[in-house]
Amino acid sequence: xxxxxxxxxxxxTIVHSPIEKVWTYWTEPQHxxxxxxxxxxxxxxxxxxxxxxxxxFVTRMEAKDGSFGFDFxxxxxxxxxxxLISYTIGDGRKVAITFISQGNDTKVIETFEAETTNxxxxxxxxxxxxxxxxxxxSEK
Numbered sequence: 001x002x003x004x005x006x007x008x009x010x011x012x013t014i015v016h017s018p019i020e021k022v023w024t025y026w027t028e029p030q031h032x033x034x035x036x037x038x039x040x041x042x043x044x045x046x047x048x049x050x051x052x053x054x055x056x057f058v059t060r061m062e063a064k065d066g067s068f069g070f071d072f073x074x075x076x077x078x079x080x081x082x083x084l085i086s087y088t089i090g091d092g093r094k095v096a097i098t099f100i101s102q103g104n105d106t107k108v109i110e111t112f113e114a115e116t117t118n119x120x121x122x123x124x125x126x127x128x129x130x131x132x133x134x135x136x137x138s139e140k
Contacts, residue, residue, distance in 0.1 A: 007114040011128040013135045015106045019099055022106040023082045025138045026097070027051050035137040036072075037061055038129040053079055057087070091115065108134070 015022050025031040032047035036059050046060040055076050062069030074087040074095070086096040093113040100107040110131060114123050 007120060008111055009114050009120065009124045009127065010109060010111045011124060011131050012107065012109040013131050014102070015108060015135050015138045016104070017106060017138045018104055019082050019101040019106045022099060022108065022138055026099075026108075026134065027085075031137070032059055035133040036130060037133065038126045041065070050076075051079055051085075052076060055079075 017025075025035070027049060029047040029049050032049065033044045036044040036047065041064050042061060043064055044059050044061050047058070049055075049057040051057070053076055056073060057076070058071050058073035060069065060071055072089075074089040076085065076087045077094075078084060078086040082099055082101070084096065084098055086094065088094055093115065095110065095112040097111075098107075098109045100109070108131065110127060112123075112127065114120055
């Protein structure tokens with residue numbers, strides 16, 4: 001996608017858990033594997049996370065029936081504990097996740113540059129579904 005054609009998509013949720021727990025569940029691999037997929041017929045069997053500027057991450061996402069899978073990963077551009085994570089995906093697109101403490105709740109806002117293969121609404125729905133899984137997992 002050319003720079004002047006970049007479309008930015010934002011998804012968000014309010015997680016009914018304190019920001020420290022939300023941050024831990026978002027960033028630690030043993031938690032990432034429990035929520036980082038868009039539907040119940042998918043899973044994330046493996047995750048690695050080197051949470052620092054210049055560090056990398058990768059999450060393996062697969063259909064449970066083995067029919068398809070891919071690695072989602074990137075390099076961290078900025079990390080502010082309990083506040084912000086920004087990174088560049090392998091294809092060069094930018095993503096930023098903001099965490100806002102609201103008492104015992106945490107607002108999570110994820111903004112990402114769209115890709116050109118899939119429709120914008122499909123991309124938004126996919127990212128929102130993953131964020132919704134995160135919310136459900138984090139509130140248990």
